[in-house]
Amino acid sequence: MLTAALLPLLLIGLAFALPAISLVVRNPRFFRIYAVTASLLALAMALDVAVGVYRTGVTYYLFGGFRPPLGIVYTIDKLGAVLGLLSIFILAMSTIYSTWMVRSRWEYLYYTALLALGAGSVGCLYTGDVFNFFVMLEVLSISAYVLVAFYRDNPRAVEASIRYSMVGMVATSFYLLSAFVIYGSFGTLNMADVALKARSPLAQIQYSGGVFGNVILSSALAIALSMWTFTFKAAIFPNHFWLPDANPEAPTPISALFVAVIDLIGAYGAIRYLYTIFGTGSVIEYLRSDIMLVLHVLGALSALVGALLLVVQTDVKKFIAYSTISHMGLAFMAFTLGTERGVVAAIVQLVSNSLSEALLFYSAGIAIVASGRAVEGLSTLRRYRLASVAFVVGLLNLFGVVPLFIGFWSKVLIFIAMVEVGYIASALVLVVSTGISGLGYVRLIRYLTRPSGSVREDGRLRDLRVPYVVISVVLLALVLLGALFIYLPEFRALLEVVGTEVLDYGKYVEAVLGGTFK
Amino acid sequence: MSDYFSLMFTVVLLSLVVNIGIALYGIFIKPSLVKKFIALTIFSDSINSFAIALGFRRVTGSYPGVAVLSDVPRGVEELRHFSTASVDPLPQALVLTAIVIGLAVYMFLTGLIMLYYRHYGTTRVDAARGGSRE
Numbered sequence: 001m002l003t004a005a006l007l008p009l010l011l012i013g014l015a016f017a018l019p020a021i022s023l024v025v026r027n028p029r030f031f032r033i034y035a036v037t038a039s040l041l042a043l044a045m046a047l048d049v050a051v052g053v054y055r056t057g058v059t060y061y062l063f064g065g066f067r068p069p070l071g072i073v074y075t076i077d078k079l080g081a082v083l084g085l086l087s088i089f090i091l092a093m094s095t096i097y098s099t100w101m102v103r104s105r106w107e108y109l110y111y112t113a114l115l116a117l118g119a120g121s122v123g124c125l126y127t128g129d130v131f132n133f134f135v136m137l138e139v140l141s142i143s144a145y146v147l148v149a150f151y152r153d154n155p156r157a158v159e160a161s162i163r164y165s166m167v168g169m170v171a172t173s174f175y176l177l178s179a180f181v182i183y184g185s186f187g188t189l190n191m192a193d194v195a196l197k198a199r200s201p202l203a204q205i206q207y208s209g210g211v212f213g214n215v216i217l218s219s220a221l222a223i224a225l226s227m228w229t230f231t232f233k234a235a236i237f238p239n240h241f242w243l244p245d246a247n248p249e250a251p252t253p254i255s256a257l258f259v260a261v262i263d264l265i266g267a268y269g270a271i272r273y274l275y276t277i278f279g280t281g282s283v284i285e286y287l288r289s290d291i292m293l294v295l296h297v298l299g300a301l302s303a304l305v306g307a308l309l310l311v312v313q314t315d316v317k318k319f320i321a322y323s324t325i326s327h328m329g330l331a332f333m334a335f336t337l338g339t340e341r342g343v344v345a346a347i348v349q350l351v352s353n354s355l356s357e358a359l360l361f362y363s364a365g366i367a368i369v370a371s372g373r374a375v376e377g378l379s380t381l382r383r384y385r386l387a388s389v390a391f392v393v394g395l396l397n398l399f400g401v402v403p404l405f406i407g408f409w410s411k412v413l414i415f416i417a418m419v420e421v422g423y424i425a426s427a428l429v430l431v432v433s434t435g436i437s438g439l440g441y442v443r444l445i446r447y448l449t450r451p452s453g454s455v456r457e458d459g460r461l462r463d464l465r466v467p468y469v470v471i472s473v474v475l476l477a478l479v480l481l482g483a484l485f486i487y488l489p490e491f492r493a494l495l496e497v498v499g500t501e502v503l504d505y506g507k508y509v510e511a512v513l514g515g516t517f518k
Numbered sequence: 519m520s521d522y523f524s525l526m527f528t529v530v531l532l533s534l535v536v537n538i539g540i541a542l543y544g545i546f547i548k549p550s551l552v553k554k555f556i557a558l559t560i561f562s563d564s565i566n567s568f569a570i571a572l573g574f575r576r577v578t579g580s581y582p583g584v585a586v587l588s589d590v591p592r593g594v595e596e597l598r599h600f601s602t603a604s605v606d607p608l609p610q611a612l613v614l615t616a617i618v619i620g621l622a623v624y625m626f627l628t629g630l631i632m633l634y635y636r637h638y639g640t641t642r643v644d645a646a647r648g649g650s651r652e
Contacts, residue, residue: 131612138619142626149630155637162630166554169623170545173562176616180569183609 001052004076005061007045007088008123008136014038015115022108032099035111039088039095042118046081046088049126053081054494058501058511060128068128068512069190075128075512078498079347083268084125086351089477090260090358091118093470094253097362100466101369102251110150114254117143121261125268128512130179130189137175137229137265141168144262147254148246157249164246171232171239178225185218191277192512195505198282219284223291226273231295234266236332237302240325244309247324248317252368255317256361259324260354267331267350270295271343274336276505292336299332300429307437315373316364319440320357323398326437327353330430334414337421344499345413351481352397352406359394359474363387366467370455375443379450384464388448390471395441397478400434406482531571537564551631551641555624562620566613573606 015038018031025031053059053076061074076084095114102110120140127133145168149161183189186197198219232239243263247255274292278284306326313319327349335346364378366387371377381388397407411434418427455461484491501507541564544557583604591597635641 131615135615135619138623142619142622145623145626149633152633155634158630158633158637162551162627162634165623165627165630166545166558169558169620169627170542170561173565176562177565177568180565180572180609180612183612184572 001049001059001061001076003045003052004049004059004126005063005074007042007049007084008119008126010045011038011042011115011119011122012139015112015119018108018112018115028107031108031111035095035115036092036099038115039092039118042088042122043092046085046122049076050081050085053078054497058507060512069188069193072132073128073190073192073512074126075192075508076126077508077511078501079268079271080125082347082498083264083350084122086354087121087125087260087264088118090257090354091121093358093362093474094257097256097365097467097470098251098253100460100464101253101365103460104150106150110147110251113143113146113150114257117147117254117257117261121265124265128191130182130191130194132189133191133269134172134176134179137172137233140262140265141165141172144168144246144254144258148250150251150254151249154249160245160249164242167232167242171229174225175229178222178229181218181222181225185215185222190512191272192509195277195279195282196509196513198278198284199505216283219278219282220287223273223278223284223287227270227291227295230266230270230273231298231332232266233269234263234328234332235302235325236266236295236328237298237305237325240302240305243325244318244321247321248315248373252317252361252365255320256358256365258321259328259357263324263328264350264354267328267335267346270332271335271346271502275343275502276508279503279505281505289338292338296333296336296423296426299329299336300426301329302326303329303333303429303433304436305329307433307440310437311440311443313440314375316368316375316378316444317361317373319375319444320360320364323437323440324353324357326433327357327398330411330414330433333426333430334417337417337423339417339421340496340499340503341413341417341420343502344495345410345417347498348406348413348485348495349410352410352478355474355478355481356394356397356407359390359471359478360398362467362471362474363391363394366461366464369458369460371453372456375447376450376453378444378447379452380455381448382452383455386468386471390475391448392445393475393478395444397482399438399441401438403486404482405478406485409482409485527571527574531568534564534568534571549642549644551634551643554643555627555631558627559620559624562616566616569609569613569616573609575603575605 058075058077062068063072098114104110116139120136120143123136124133124140127136145161145165148164149157151157179189182194186194188194188197235243247258274288278288303326306322306329310319310322310326313322331346331349334342334349363381366384367377367381370380381391396402397405400407400411402408411430415427415430418430538561541557541561545554545561548554548557585604585607587600591600631641
């Protein structure tokens with residue numbers, strides 16, 4: 001499918017054309033329109049890819065026409081398509097929001113990094129190549145480092161970016177090492193080919209001797225190394241420290257993007273590795289349940305740690321960052337159950353979490369412009385009714401006790417999935433972390449009801465049409481998702497198909513390699 | 519000759535692993551950002567050298583060949599010899615990509631460390647938290 005291949009390339013191309021264009025055009029309005037057009041175009045393409053994948057099943061695109069396992073191949077299954085649509089949707093919303101929020105001399109560089117961030121994210125989701133995943137991961141990471149340090153006059157932003165990029169570089173290098181280990185052991189970098197060779201001894205070739213000759217040992221090594229990267233990207237407990245540092249220092253539209261674009265990749269990578277590549281029936285199947293259990297416990301810890309720490313935050317952006325850690329922990333707990341229902345619950349959780357965190361950042365952004373990042377400043381939202389409504393809806397969705405919103409249903413799905421496999425303690429962790437974080441959410445809602453303080457003089461506050469449009473679109477998406485989930489069994493079926501396909505690795509392998517053996 | 523060679527190869531691989539360990543120590547423990555940065559470059563260079571070692575083919579009696587077929591192979595036997603006796607070029611291509619990507623991050627990090635120095639007047643990480651922990 002050509003659109004899938006074009007999407008990341010188009011975003012990258014348009015992004016890196018910007019610095020060149022800036023030599024000729026100086027008007028910031030041009031850059032804003034350019035970036036918004038590019039991101040909306042990307043959204044249309046991501047939608048096209050998702051519809052196409054739902055119609056025809058797993059699709060692929062061969063770069064340069066090389067037959068797999070030679071050459072780089074893009075393989076898009078429903079998981080990648082759905083998450084790609086989500087991440088590009090939030091990217092487009094953030095780009096539109098940025099045209100209101102970000103005022104800087106370096107605006108063209110900001111949009112360059114923003115579009116590259118989207119390209120890296122969607123490239124990670126679409127690629128079917130272990131090494132190409134690394135390249136896209138680096139595109140994503142470098143743009144994220146740049147965007148965190150965008151307010152370079154702020155020492156805290158510089159410090160946060162240094163910390164983030166140093167540890168991030170180590171994390172992605174671990175992924176690179178795991179890609180080398182996979183290559184050394186299986187002699188291929190194509191995900192479908194590795195998935196096939198990890199399962200069928202007939203397909204395996206003795207590629208190299210020594211440590212790599214032992215397929216089981218090197219698969220376990222590759223999993224261990226790459227899981228470090230994925231838990232880092234997804235901000236799961238021992239590797240969560242960067243998110244509350246880096247996320248709040250980034251410009252607000254970027255903070256809104258972090259969940260949908262960066263943390264999402266961590267969860268996606270873990271699902272791809274643990275289900276498609278080294279899933280059931282693979283050489284390390286007997287280790288896989290232990291790995292899943294470790295990740296499950298880490299997810300539980302980060303759900304609790306995130307919930308406990310968010311209660312005491314006095315900075316809105318830090319508050320939302322800790323909430324992200326808690327919710328990503330829940331998503332990890334869900335898909336490490338190893339069942340179809342668990343995977344579906346994790347995906348619904350990711351979608352619900354990405355949308356509501358973005359909604360929180362977009363509406364809090366107005367309060368941040370009006371009075372700063374302290375939670376007390378939220379009271380200024382009383383002047384902006386739509387923003388305050390959106391903020392409350394976002395919080396309630398994350399809290400997940402109102403059955404109107406998708407956040408409630410994602411937690412219900414996780415709960416059912418846990419009880420189904422008999423993980424009662426995990427279900428308890430879910431309830432307890434929801435309860436603890438609920439304290440924080442209610443506290444934030446109480447700040448909204450306080451009498452509004454004074455508002456800064458800021459030209460941006462005079463015209464709020466742009467943020468209002470963004471907020472209403474995301475709000476509508478969130479409410480609509482909840483309504484569709486409740487009233488349309490077909491919509492639920494659409495989501496369940498994603499889980500079925502994740503567990504059925506055969507389709508993924510066949511779609512890519514099927515043509516080769518005909 | 520062959521024993522000596524394989525011993526040296528193992529020594530190189532092991533030293534790369536030790537190198538990775540030392541570099542990780544440097545990244546996480548050293549207080550100076552510049553030293554952290556140097557440790558980071560050592561870390562990724564070790565990983566890259568590791569990948570190069572991965573593509574190496576040990577050929578008894580001679581040096582491994584180049585992965586280029588300059589003549590049309592005369593038969594299956596020659597092709598088989600070619601595939602076992604020449605160095606795998608793919609890890610080198612991968613490493614090339616990784617080095618280029620690494621360069622971008624290093625350039626960016628150097629810039630950031632310079633900015634940090636301008637803000638705080640030092641490159642020690644504890645400067646930002648007020649006071650040093652000597």
